[in-house]
Amino acid sequence: AQSVTQPDIHITVSEGASLELRCNYSYGATPYLFWYVQSPGQGLQLLLKYFSGDTLVQGIKGFEAEFKRSQSSFNLRKPSVHWSDAAEYFCAVGTGFQKLVFGTGTRLLVSP
Amino acid sequence: NAGVTQTPKFRVLKTGQSMTLLCAQDMNHEYMYWYRQDPGMGLRLIHYSVGEGTTAKGEVPDGYNVSRLKKQNFLLGLESAAPSQTSVYFCASRPRGNSNYGYTFGSGTRLTVV
Numbered sequence: 360a361q362s363v364t365q366p367d368i369h370i371t372v373s374e375g376a377s378l379e380l381r382c383n384y385s386y387g388a389t390p391y392l393f394w395y396v397q398s399p400g401q402g403l404q405l406l407l408k409y410f411s412g413d414t415l416v417q418g419i420k421g422f423e424a425e426f427k428r429s430q431s432s433f434n435l436r437k438p439s440v441h442w443s444d445a446a447e448y449f450c451a452v453g454t455g456f457q458k459l460v461f462g463t464g465t466r467l468l469v470s471p
Numbered sequence: 472n473a474g475v476t477q478t479p480k481f482r483v484l485k486t487g488q489s490m491t492l493l494c495a496q497d498m499n500h501e502y503m504y505w506y507r508q509d510p511g512m513g514l515r516l517i518h519y520s521v522g523e524g525t526t527a528k529g530e531v532p533d534g535y536n537v538s539r540l541k542k543q544n545f546l547l548g549l550e551s552a553a554p555s556q557t558s559v560y561f562c563a564s565r566p567r568g569n570s571n572y573g574y575t576f577g578s579g580t581r582l583t584v585v
Contacts, residue, residue: 363513403574457502458529459574463512
């Protein structure tokens with residue numbers, strides 16, 4: 360069965376520091392991979408997605424993610440975190456009938 | 472352009488009561504989905520629809536029913552609410568085809584069952 364693992368429940372990063380959020384997936388075929396962000400009380404906003412091709416994907420708000428097939432990973436990165444990036448981040452894999460399977464999320468806290 | 476609209480935004484139910492959550496999208500999307508979000512569990516798929524008049528079960532369908540009588544609307548029903556159904560419910564839609572995998576999510580419905 361398809362699954363997504365986000366091993367970090369919480370991460371605290373200082374403002375201006377770099378960020379990496381981890382995501383590992385399990386899926387038999389070529390995966391469609393996504394990162395979403397959710398601010399408190401809000402819905403989900405798509406940050407970026409990977410379908411095929413270049414394994415380094417650029418997204419909105421300065422985020423990028425790298426697909427590594429050998430490691431079954433799709434880690435999210437940002438070179439310099441802003442206080443407004445504090446939110447919950449979800450990794451997801453697209454499966455049959457275009458359903459998304461989500462990870463359990465990583466809550467990002469940004470310290471001044 | 473409203474996107475995906477969920478009503479109501481908040482609701483408190485007593486155990487055993489019934490209710491219907493409405494999801495409406497104005498983007499002419501074929502596919503629609505209902506997810507529930509619980510702390511530490513991410514989002515889990517309840518039911519989905521790949522077109523008007525069609526529905527299918529997702530990962531956690533028990534206790535819920537759905538209907539898609541019109542392409543733009545996807546209704547989620549709770550016939551006899553239970554405290555375990557306390558959650559935040561999200562609706563999402565997307566167009567047919569793999570070339571654009573862009574889901575649009577609603578802002579959620581927070582349901583409390585007491």
